[in-house]
Amino acid sequence: MMSKMKSFHELKSVQERLKAGRDPKKPSVTICVGTGCLAYGTQKLVDSFREELAKRDLTGKIDFRTSGCHGFCERGPMVVIGPENTFYQRVGLGDAAEIIDKTLLKGEVIDRLLYIDPATGEKIVREDDVPFYKKQTRLVFGLNFKVDPESLEDYLAIDGYSALAKAMTMQPEAIIQEVIKANLRGRGGGGFPAGWKWDETRKADGEPKYVICNADEGDPGAYMDRSLLEGNPHLVLEGMIIGAYAIGSHEGYIYVRNEYPLAVKNIHTAIRQAREAGLLGENILGSGFSFDVKINRGGGAFVCGESSALFASLEGRAGEPRAKYIHATHRGLYDKPTNLNNVETWANVPFIINRGADWYCGIGTAGSKGTKIFSLVGKINNTGLVEVPMGTSLRKIVFEIGGGIPEGRKFKAIQTGGPSGGCIPDKLLDLPVDFDELTKIGSMMGSGGMIVMDERNCMVDVARYFTNFLVSESCGKCVPCREGIRRMRDILVDICEGKGREGDVDLLEKMAKGIVDGALCALGNSAPNPVMSTIRHFRDEYEAHVREKRCPSGVCKALITYSVDAEKCTGCTLCAKVCPTKAATGERKKAHVIDPEKCTKCGACRESCKFDAIIVR
Amino acid sequence: MINLTIDNRKIEAESGRFILDVARENGIVIPTLCSHESIEPTGSCRLCVVEAKQGKRTRIVTSCLYPVAEGMVVDTKSERVKAVRSLVLQLLLARCPESGQLKEMAEEMGVGPEPRFTPDQDNVKCILCRMCVRTCEKVVGVSAIGFSYRGTEKNVCTPFKEESATCIGCGACAYICPTGHIEMTTTETGDTRTIWERTFKMKACKVCGRYFAPEDQLAYISAKTGVPAEELAVCVSCR
């Protein structure tokens, strides 16, 4: 436990002492223990490293660290060996002893654990040379590599909380001006300038004023906020304290999804540590300013990402939004002035304070400054979290960083902005990604989810999926959202089942307009986006379903049949083994057949076939 | 006082008041299904939307919740507004095909059912306007009924869909319900009343002998106001 620091000077000397204790040339082992890597069973690897190091009497002689998410989740478990930064991926859970003996002690590189660049076939040794990392600008997320999320010392050793100390020597108004000048826009969805919000809240009448961190990352397919909160909680906390100081708030909340147990645990630990160290609570660093934070776990409702629903939930009620004609900055939580920003927005704040708005404005586009973290998922080779300057093209993100589409399939679309966003077709791949460009083409930034789809994804099915998601997440308060979205879903289901009628697409468009105009909150207003954007860019797929009763991508069960391509089938019998209804049959080494009567179109055969011999039409 | 325009009429109004109230006072009709003078607006039915222009910005707003402002230009019958209202009514007609009140309203506004929407078969007449729940909580003060679940599953009920211990049988929810969804039945003699599947004993007036209020309601009023129960045992007409 760290003793309480009572001045900026004391913070500085603690940072210096911790830095002096770190030797960058000392051998080190860093293992990613983000949720993704833990799901690969990485904890066993960590335990075995500790054990093997102890056996060799190396504990303490090397820097051993578990860190938050590195982002390259596709390749976990991941181990980085310093000082050379040798990068091992897809490490076996029993590989600890070998890595210690060969790489750590003898400096030998273990070939089989290296990453092979699929483009060149070249084996890559150093972590920063991996194209996935090399082509990013890991401003905010990069710190995850350097800290153990449960160690305040680690954060202080990389000059953590120095932005707070600097901010507290500034006038609150000057801090706000700096954030306005940096044009920091909210990373949670709307892209509203954070500095303006801070300013409004500061000027609003009413006490107390609240500062809230929205960590209710509900967009399916987005997990950057989780990875930041669980990987570097002190960074988020530092941003919040700076914001609170600028706004003049003494009470804060972190509203975090209960589905993120590790993030909840790590932010709890960080808050406790910050309080003990005098960085949070009464009289922060002896400045006379006090601010404390409470954690509130959400109950599983996507709509609570909407600010007024989030307030309702924080107040102990069902998460129903209310019409927001008076901004939350004046009447938010308990009707008091409230400033709400999401995790990534808060995490950007210390950088702006430390390095200044001018430096920050050097990154990004005219209207969107800084970097953005995207979660690149779906049909993509390098699934993971990607941080790039605003304005980077989709093509670069998908093909250069993401490594393109698996199994040589064709790119069809990329969905951004979560359930409220839209699908972007290949002809728009050169689009520079920022807040305004995405909005222009009918999608949005949202929290930064990017779901890649290939030729085997049906866009009508995707629209149905999102609409169905929104039906189950609608709070049910207003008529257009509650009743309208379900009727749209019913029509989409009909279309997918071959029961679509002429005129359905026009009706969907008409309903979409009515819902956009008529719904009460942002969830309802944007709910038709997935339908509108797929109609806009993939109208032909809708028409194939409605007019020809055909699903061109082979997804919609009612419109497809499974058969075997006798030319390609080698008679390996795998499909017959996995088929749950014994519809796929055949003799070994002879082409198999599928009985359409018995086939339930579950897809197990197609999934298992190694020769691409299952035809779906 | 501020000046605004509603449907091309120049109107003077007190600042901070809602568009709906100002329009109504000036004889401009805006249809609503969830608005009532005795309860706070909630903006859930979406029928009252209007198009409001402030400065350069024109947008659809909820008139029951949107305050009037200097120079504001309101159009209560624009094409966009009509499109929203007609969608809302078509959606409600499909949800509650049995509701006479809704049919009447739709007819008045020249809106017919959308043939592509299959009408719900569950014979529910509730449109979730929230008036009953708000009345029970804010006006009566017992919170005997509330919402349960969310989205399309959302409905109004007593907790666990069982007899509520806090219900006083006052029937305010049934009186305020705009679609006749909440059922309240009384025996022929009037000695009991049943609502939300709980049967209440009625009190007979000390003077005229007519059954006039549930005993639980009188007990609740007595406890709340401090007026002895004895004094409350006389019906309004005999008081």
Place this chain on the structure above:
Amino acid sequence: MEEKIKEIIQQYNGDKSYLVPILQDVQKEFNYLPKDALCAVSTHLSVPISRVYEVVTFYKAFSLTPKGRHQMCLCMGTACHVRGAELIASNISDILGIKEGETTADLEFSFETVGCVGACALGPVLVVNGEYHGHMNIAKSTKVLKKLGKKGATDDE
């Protein structure tokens, strides 16, 4: 039960605004939210039972019925969807004979789906009793159920 609930409420200083986290803790204690427990929360927190009921039924994380010994939670996030999570969901439903959100009559299995568990690289993801199983497919999900003792799962060996 009452004592335990008082204790939980005490941890939040009896603050009504913590109704959601309080209910989460109560559910953790009893595996679901029994009616008596909700009535006790209502009494000791001075929140009308109608509002407690509203909150419990609004949020997906709460259950009014006991959950099974094995809790199967399938991620239906977009990344998992485009990789075929729906087909896996129907497979699990078929084998267990229950719909999503239900528990088998013998209280052995509960099956639910969630929006996104944020492990998209491993999608489709099936969380079994808190443990993540990544790169799920139909055959693998059948195996998982079989391993947990579900009879009637198709033999694919």
